[in-house]
Amino acid sequence: MSAPAHASDTPKLDYPLNVIVATDCGSTTTKAILIEKVGGEYRQTYRGEAPTTVEAPFEDVTRGVLNAIAEIEELSGRKILDGDKIITPCRDPKTGVDIYISTSSAGGGLQMMVTGVVQNMTGESAQRAALGAGAIVIDVLASNDGRLPHEKIERIRTMRPDMILMSGGTDGGAVTHVVEMAEYVAAAEPRPRFGATYKLPLIYAGNKDAQGQVKKILGEKAALEITENIRPVLEREDLAPARNKIHDLFLEHVMQQAPGYKKLMEMAGAPIMPTPAAVGVIMETIAKREHLNLIGVDIGGATTDVFSVFEGVFNRTVSANLGMSYSISNVLAEAGLANIMRWVPFEIDEQTLRNRIKNKMVRPTTIPQTLDELQIEQAISREALRLALIHHKSLATGLKGVQQERTISDVFEQGASGKTLIDMLKLDLIVGSGGILSHAPRRIQSMLMMVDAYEPLGFTRLSVDSIFMMPHLGVLSTINEKAATDVFVRDCMVYLGTCVAPIGQAKAGERLADYELTFPDGRVVKDQLNMGELQLFPLGVNEQATLTMQPAKAINLGQGAGVPVTREVQGGVVGVMLDGRGRPLQLPADSPARVAALTKWFNAVELYPTQH
Amino acid sequence: MAHSYTPGLTVTEQTVIRRRRQLPLPGTVLVTVGDRVQSNQPVAKAELPGKVYPLNLANQLGVAPDEIPDYLVKKAGEPVQKDEILAENKPLMKWFKTEIRSPITGVVESLSTVTGQVLLREPPRVLDVLGYVDGTVVDVQPQQGATVEAVCTLIQGIFGIGGETWGTLAMAAQSPDEVLTPAHLTAGMKGKIVVGGSFLPAETLAKAKEVGVAGLVVGGIHDKDLRALLGYDLGVAITGTEQVGFTLILTEGFGTIPMAQKTFKLLSAHAGQKAAISGATQIRAGVIRPEIVIAKPAGALSAGAAAAPQREGIQIGDPVRIIRDPLFGKIGEVSALPSDLQKIPTESDVRVLEVRFPDGQVAVVPRTNIEVIEGS
Numbered sequence: 001m002s003a004p005a006h007a008s009d010t011p012k013l014d015y016p017l018n019v020i021v022a023t024d025c026g027s028t029t030t031k032a033i034l035i036e037k038v039g040g041e042y043r044q045t046y047r048g049e050a051p052t053t054v055e056a057p058f059e060d061v062t063r064g065v066l067n068a069i070a071e072i073e074e075l076s077g078r079k080i081l082d083g084d085k086i087i088t089p090c091r092d093p094k095t096g097v098d099i100y101i102s103t104s105s106a107g108g109g110l111q112m113m114v115t116g117v118v119q120n121m122t123g124e125s126a127q128r129a130a131l132g133a134g135a136i137v138i139d140v141l142a143s144n145d146g147r148l149p150h151e152k153i154e155r156i157r158t159m160r161p162d163m164i165l166m167s168g169g170t171d172g173g174a175v176t177h178v179v180e181m182a183e184y185v186a187a188a189e190p191r192p193r194f195g196a197t198y199k200l201p202l203i204y205a206g207n208k209d210a211q212g213q214v215k216k217i218l219g220e221k222a223a224l225e226i227t228e229n230i231r232p233v234l235e236r237e238d239l240a241p242a243r244n245k246i247h248d249l250f251l252e253h254v255m256q257q258a259p260g261y262k263k264l265m266e267m268a269g270a271p272i273m274p275t276p277a278a279v280g281v282i283m284e285t286i287a288k289r290e291h292l293n294l295i296g297v298d299i300g301g302a303t304t305d306v307f308s309v310f311e312g313v314f315n316r317t318v319s320a321n322l323g324m325s326y327s328i329s330n331v332l333a334e335a336g337l338a339n340i341m342r343w344v345p346f347e348i349d350e351q352t353l354r355n356r357i358k359n360k361m362v363r364p365t366t367i368p369q370t371l372d373e374l375q376i377e378q379a380i381s382r383e384a385l386r387l388a389l390i391h392h393k394s395l396a397t398g399l400k401g402v403q404q405e406r407t408i409s410d411v412f413e414q415g416a417s418g419k420t421l422i423d424m425l426k427l428d429l430i431v432g433s434g435g436i437l438s439h440a441p442r443r444i445q446s447m448l449m450m451v452d453a454y455e456p457l458g459f460t461r462l463s464v465d466s467i468f469m470m471p472h473l474g475v476l477s478t479i480n481e482k483a484a485t486d487v488f489v490r491d492c493m494v495y496l497g498t499c500v501a502p503i504g505q506a507k508a509g510e511r512l513a514d515y516e517l518t519f520p521d522g523r524v525v526k527d528q529l530n531m532g533e534l535q536l537f538p539l540g541v542n543e544q545a546t547l548t549m550q551p552a553k554a555i556n557l558g559q560g561a562g563v564p565v566t567r568e569v570q571g572g573v574v575g576v577m578l579d580g581r582g583r584p585l586q587l588p589a590d591s592p593a594r595v596a597a598l599t600k601w602f603n604a605v606e607l608y609p610t611q612h
Numbered sequence: 613m614a615h616s617y618t619p620g621l622t623v624t625e626q627t628v629i630r631r632r633r634q635l636p637l638p639g640t641v642l643v644t645v646g647d648r649v650q651s652n653q654p655v656a657k658a659e660l661p662g663k664v665y666p667l668n669l670a671n672q673l674g675v676a677p678d679e680i681p682d683y684l685v686k687k688a689g690e691p692v693q694k695d696e697i698l699a700e701n702k703p704l705m706k707w708f709k710t711e712i713r714s715p716i717t718g719v720v721e722s723l724s725t726v727t728g729q730v731l732l733r734e735p736p737r738v739l740d741v742l743g744y745v746d747g748t749v750v751d752v753q754p755q756q757g758a759t760v761e762a763v764c765t766l767i768q769g770i771f772g773i774g775g776e777t778w779g780t781l782a783m784a785a786q787s788p789d790e791v792l793t794p795a796h797l798t799a800g801m802k803g804k805i806v807v808g809g810s811f812l813p814a815e816t817l818a819k820a821k822e823v824g825v826a827g828l829v830v831g832g833i834h835d836k837d838l839r840a841l842l843g844y845d846l847g848v849a850i851t852g853t854e855q856v857g858f859t860l861i862l863t864e865g866f867g868t869i870p871m872a873q874k875t876f877k878l879l880s881a882h883a884g885q886k887a888a889i890s891g892a893t894q895i896r897a898g899v900i901r902p903e904i905v906i907a908k909p910a911g912a913l914s915a916g917a918a919a920a921p922q923r924e925g926i927q928i929g930d931p932v933r934i935i936r937d938p939l940f941g942k943i944g945e946v947s948a949l950p951s952d953l954q955k956i957p958t959e960s961d962v963r964v965l966e967v968r969f970p971d972g973q974v975a976v977v978p979r980t981n982i983e984v985i986e987g988s
Contacts (some may be wrong), residue, residue, distance in 0.1 A: 051980075074951075149666040176677075180727045187664045187721070187731050191637070213726055321848055326895055330847030354835035355866035356937065362865060364895060366936040366981045367962065373937055374958040388689050441959035592915045609959060 013269075017480055019097045021072065021080060022276055022472035023054055023065050025104040025264075028301035028325050028364055028435075030061075032068035033469050034076060034097075035476070035487055042486035047467055048072040051365055052106045053260075060260030061106055064266065086267055101479065102268050103471040104261075105275035105300070110135040110250050113161040115185070116142045117168035117177040122206065125231045127168040127395065128315065129205070129239040133187035134274030135163070136303065136320040141184075143168075143177045149184060156188035163249055164190060164200065164222070166214070166244060168558060169207030170230045178210040182217045192253075199223040201249040205230045205242040225249065237399060250274060270479050276318060278306045278474025282488070283307040283431065284314050284365035285477070292428040295392075295454070297385060298470070301325035301364055304384055305316045306392035310421040314395035319388040324436050325364030325382060332357050335383035342587045343379035343452065345598040346372065371608060374441070378449055381436045385453035393420045425503075425558055431493075433452050433465035443573045444536070444605050447496040451577070455585050457503050458558035461570050463495040494540055497572035501579040504555040505586070506531040512580050513551040520544065533580040534601045539571030549578070577605065620983035621768040621863075621901060623875050629766055629905065630750065632803030633741045634757035636660070641752050648910060651778045651888045655758045656741045662734030665716055669699050670728020672712050673939060676684065686720045686731075686859075692732065693717050744776050746907035751770035764802045765882055765906040767863070767875055769829070772891030772902030773842070773851045774859030778805075779826035781906070783883045785809035789870035792830055794819035801825050805887050805904070807879045811868040812860075817841055820858055827859040827889045829879065829904060831871040838866075852892025852900075859891040861902040869941040874931065874985065882906045932967060936981040941986070944969040 020035040020042075030053075034046040048071025066084060073080050079095045080086060087096035112135040116123030119142035130137050141152055164185065168178040179608035185202070192200045202222035204214050211226050218224050228241040251271055265272055271364055276298070283296040287309035296307040302323040306318045321330040332340060337350060344353075356376065360366060368374040397420050432438075432450050440446045446464045456462075469492050477484035502512050510531045517525045520543050529535060529549075539545050548566040551557050557565040569576050582603070588594045602608060639658025649655055669684075670677040683699045686692050692714045700711045714732060721731040747762030782804040784796040792808030797819045806820070808830035814837040820828055839845050843857055863871050887906045894900040928931075928949060936944045948966035954976065955961055962978045969975070 047730055079820060150664060153664045153666075155781050179724070180729060183722075183729060183731065184666070187666070187733075189661070190746065327848055329845075329849070333845040333847040351834055351836060352867075358771075358835045358838075358846075358866040358937075359940070360893060362893075363935045363983070365958070367978055368958055369936055369978055370938055370957050573971065 007227075010260070013089075013099065015098065017098045017421050017483065019078075019090050020476065020480075020483065021069060021086065021097045021100050022469040022476060023068055023100075023102045024278075024468075025061050025065065025102060025106040025319040026275065026300055027106055027303075028052060030064035030068045030106075031468060031472075032065070032072050033467075033472050034072050034078070035362055035483060037483075041490070042483040044467075044469060044487050044491040046072045046076040047469075048075065060262045060263070061104070062065070062260045065102070065264065065267070087435050088269065091557055097271040099479070100267055101270045101472070101475050102264060103273045103275045103278045103475050104264070104394060110163070110246075110274050110444045111138050111161050112136065112163045112165060112246070113139050113156065113159055113190075114165045115167065116140065117144075117181070117206075118142060119145050121234070121399075121479070121498065122169065122231050122396070124397075125237050125239070125399075126165050126242075128237070129167075129230050129242040129397070130165050130246065131316050131318060132239060132277075132280065132314070133243040133250075134277030134280070134316075135246065136318050138320070141181070143181065143486075145307055153184050153188045156185055161200070162189055162192060163246065163253075164201065164202045165246065166204045166231050167206045167242075169210065169229075169231075169363045169587075170234055171208050171229050173207055173209075175213065178206045179213050182210075182214045186217050188222050190203065195400065198253065201225065201253045203227060203242060203245050203249065205245075209518040221341050223249075223253065235399065240519045247271075247273075247277070270475065273471075273475045273478070275471045278471040279305065279433065280314070281474040281477055282318050282470045284309060286429075286431065286493075287314075288312075292427075293423075293426050294429040294431060295422070295427060296387070296431040297388065297433065297437075299324060299381060299384060299388075299432075299436055301435070302327050304388040304434075306388050308392060308396050308422055310351075310396070310423065310426065313396075313421055315392070315421065317392040317395050319384075319391050322388050324377065324384065324434075325360060327361075328364075328380060329357055329361040331380050331384045331387070334387055340379050342375060342594060343382050343598070345595055346375070346434060347591060347595065348372075348376075367562070371610070375608065377436065378440070378445060382449055382453045385450065389422075389454055393422045396421045421504075424455070424460075427456060427460055430456065431463050433468060433470050435468060438465050438468040442607065443494065443496055444607055447499070447574050447577065448602075448605065448607060450577060450583070451499050451501075455583055456499050456501055456584055457499055459498060459567050459569065461498050462574075463572070464496060466492055466494045466495050491577075495570065495572035497539060497574040497576055498569040499577045499579055500547065500549070500557075500569065501581075501583055502529070502549070502551055502555045502557050503583045504551075504561070505582045506552065506555070508532045511552050512555050512582075513549045513557070515550070515578070516548045517576070518546040529578050532597070532600075533578075533581055534604045535578040535580070536575055536605045537578075538575040539569070541572055543571035544568050545571065545576065613615045620985050621770060623767050623872065623878060623985065625765050625878060625881075626763065626908070627766050628761060628763050629745070630761045631744055631747075632757060632759050633744060634753075635739070635741055635755075638741075638755040641754060641756070641758055643749045643752065643758050645749055645752055646856050647749045648747075649749060649760055650746050651743050651886075651907075653743045654740040655743050655749070655760065656743075656756075659736035660739050662718055662736050663716075664721065665734075666729050667698070667712070667715070667728070667732060668729050669712055669883065673699060673701050673710055674960060675701070675728075678725040680723060680725060680728050682732070684716075684723070688720050688723050691719050698732075712760050722742070742776070744890070745905045746886070748910070755842055762905065762907045765878060766861060767878060767904040769861035769863045769893075769902040769904070770865055771849065771851075772861040772893050772969075773838075773854040774827075774891035775852055775854075776888065776890045776892075777826045777859050778886060778888040779885050780804045781807060781879060781885055781887045783807050783880055788831065788873055788876035791868070792816050792828075797823050798823065799823060804890055805829065807876075807883075808871075809876070810870040813837065814840060821856070825858050827861065827891075829861045829863065829889070831862070831864040832867045832869040833862055835866050849893055849895040851894075852890065854891070859889055859902075861889060861891055861904065864941055865935075867940075872943060872985070879904070926965070926979070931985040932982040933985055934967065934975075934977055934981060935983050936978075939975055939977065942967075942969060942975075944975075946982075 018037040050067030090096040123142040211408035635658040749763040752761040790809035805827040810831040812830040944967040947968040953961040
């Protein structure tokens, strides 16, 4: 696991770390896991969960934490709580834990507003810095964002962020626009979301020549912190200092104001991390360790976080209002009813569906009890995942505004700077996390939700977080790398298998490719993949098979149209899925044909126990 | 395993509530501890700073930012009228004279010699914070606001739109499963809080606007009608600022759902009395549910009743409401709390409980799919 962001903050324990209890306070539920050292290696042994209690009648996040831990106590027989206190360190094999750690995204997470001078240069850099630190960016203000000055001021006044990050200008460049923005912020007298009496934390990470003037203008009006410029020169981003400052201020100011967080910080043996920051640590580590290009997603109740590592560049975005409970209705609003309906394998009238979605919104902790309700939620999740990836692609780009060197061979290329870094053909692994993916009753459901939403091209491996513990392991990695790695490998990461998707279209039933699949035991399957088919072959975890495919003339498997490909494919709890539905994926427009197609696909991979 | 349950909505004949009446920025508190206040009485007021208008004088006059003070007619801190001259140049020839006039009436707030910008601010606007409920002031936070305590009947809804208002409670429906039709609304209901039954169709919404009711309280509504009423699809449940002509509170949810018997009975018992209602709902980051508050007269105060006993999870015998299909809206009593996980039709293994309905039937339901009916 990677090094902690703040090595100096990590606790020094003077006793061995054998039993760990970790929680993640999500917007809907607080999830607790117990990790124990069993015969030299760390394993996740028990888990418990309880509704998060930042809200009335409790208004104290620790109540939910204690409830979730109480569940672990009941299941494990270990005494962890002494009244409202966690017993640390272990007193005997059945009493206490050695450390308690936590992540949190409850109470709406960390909400930030960022400013820059040019929207798609420093504005985007500031946005990336804030997102990478685990924040939700509620607005990006820039000198050229098209809003009139008084509109900008009005906007700053009405939004109540937890923190503001100001950037703008390269070091040594003009200061006027940065100072102007500081004047707007000062005139707006921004107020924090929580706590009427404390000053809003504000980080300045812009042109260093403007530091003095910014201090003069904002020093009295906000809790101002100055750090290195996030864009010292146009060609380079330096996001780490600003990100670290955000983490520090999150703990020092914001967390102190949220209900019960002061108590939670006292209970925890290590600094509390924002959930997305902890998940980001894990995603980055997987990619670096295995030299992969990956896309990770954490789909929660309120937000969907997307992480990507392509050619070593890490990016994270958060779609603040795409989620499966609090924000479920917004998925409907953004995706539109037709896009959700296209994944539902039965007919349902619009009114019923709309009412059901709204009822989930007003009672966000409920779970689907019947199969059709499950199918509706999984249909919605496909759209939430799809929209969040579109959002991610638009922000995970190269630096914009950078002069590009062109050679004679580029003379006909019109590629602008700032192209998206996400290349689905170079993607090696998709990692899914979050309730709907981790807790899907059948793992194939998680696999197909991600495949339908992301439409991977060529050969792509998929995995899920077994029971949703990536946040816990992210924070654990900052205090004990071995424990985090042990649990991650053995208990957290569940490889689902590989999806093989030829690119192109054909008429229904027409041949897309001939294939030969050689299993580890020598068995060989020779067959044909036709347009509109979904085929699934079981292939166990840690098993590999060899797949040779000869695509039809217009069909591409990554090497060019009609070019044959031979690849080792990895197995998993689901296996190898040959996706002959064409790329881009197109569903029949008329309802009976669409239901028939979905039913055929779902039955082919045994997605649900019975079909309508 | 008694910990995973959803705290329910309060529906109770008598409780003590405290509502913080806070100014958005420091101002003056108009009441003192012990004062009796009415819902429509201002308890605090503040002056909201006026809108800010930046004006780049350097650009408009075509001079360097640090030369601006030489051209200013109005200095920082001085009041200015709309169209009054703010700054002007002094050319040799009158022809080249440029005058910059103020776009607003207000004051010159500040001037920057770095950007050449002057900030003008409109006069402040007075903002009153009202008492909202009839009650007694129990706490005053100087410059910030006051806390009003009321002994009252309290009914929380599940979702609402529109802000705080008050009026006389009028029962339009005769039973909790009756649909509220336009015919139920009469001219006499103007300014009143009208209580319906199971459902509020679009035609009745239109009629409610026409009559001018202050508020509507019903079991359910169709999402599509809500969308038509608001003019947009509500994405996230953060409401309270909508202006549709009245405040709307749903007690059960979306669809046709009979109002819980207990809620209906309680509202009926207080028909003709004054109620304060708020549609503000926030289902994230500190839940706020819409509410109907029927304050009791001053003498009814029972000290100490504010401290409601802390619930210790769900117990056998607790009245509960099922809050998810297929039994959505049904009310019963917890009859068993098995501790082992059970497989439900989706194939998920979850914690369940057993609910016995008044007709003796029993159903097994995931624990997360019920809510305890509080305040019984």
